[in-house]
Amino acid sequence: MIPVITLIGMPGVGKSTIGKLLADRLDFSFVDLDILIRQQEGVGHSEVMKEKGEETLLKFEEDYALKLDFMAVVNKSAVRGLVFAPGGSIIYSEKVMEKLHSETTILFLDLPFLEIKKRLGNNVEHRGIVGLSKKSLEDIFKERLPMYRLAADHTINCVGLADEDVVEKIRVVLNQEWNRTILV
Numbered sequence: 001m002i003p004v005i006t007l008i009g010m011p012g013v014g015k016s017t018i019g020k021l022l023a024d025r026l027d028f029s030f031v032d033l034d035i036l037i038r039q040q041e042g043v044g045h046s047e048v049m050k051e052k053g054e055e056t057l058l059k060f061e062e063d064y065a066l067k068l069d070f071m072a073v074v075n076k077s078a079v080r081g082l083v084f085a086p087g088g089s090i091i092y093s094e095k096v097m098e099k100l101h102s103e104t105t106i107l108f109l110d111l112p113f114l115e116i117k118k119r120l121g122n123n124v125e126h127r128g129i130v131g132l133s134k135k136s137l138e139d140i141f142k143e144r145l146p147m148y149r150l151a152a153d154h155t156i157n158c159v160g161l162a163d164e165d166v167v168e169k170i171r172v173v174l175n176q177e178w179n180r181t182i183l184v
Helices: 015-026 033-041 045-052 054-067 070-077 088-092 094-103 113-126 137-151 163-177
Strands: 004-008 029-032 082-085 105-110 154-157
Touching: 004 015, 004 088, 015 029, 015 082, 015 163, 029 033, 029 070, 033 045, 033 054, 033 082, 045 054, 054 088, 054 094, 070 082, 088 094, 088 137, 094 137, 105 137, 105 163, 113 137, 154 163
Parallel strands: 004 082, 004 105, 029 082, 105 154
Antiparallel strands: none
8 A cells, every 4th residue: 555644733833844844755645625726716815805805715625535546546646655634624524534543654844833833923814713713822722733643653853953954853752653664
């Protein structure tokens, strides 16, 4: 079976950055759901939310994630596997989470709230974070945290780690899970 890794977590945790680095390190393809939606719809995450609302964004995320054929991406790219980085709100789709559980290894990139808030800075309103129109960022964090933990096959504590160190930590965890050292 070709390995497929899904990175989940709050906005600002580094799913896209870590995903790209991890894919490069492992000679895997990388798919960022936000970029895929932008390419297909011609507008980005935050624009979809502003123009069409949160429900439309959630529907786009769900539809694109469900249509994504991981093996076709890997075969087309002639690589060893795939790293998938969906938006943080993907956790709200039971259908997508079922697909991810059956077809991928799910890693939760975990950081405490204050670190997330620091990383997002004053850019929170422009990030297209689902739920922010009705709740504070901290409330969204508290709501999603148990969901991420429950969904994850592994939790990767990213506190105090540089991006390359997070990638190495993931590599070690996956080598142990897959009981092999294919991930150099």
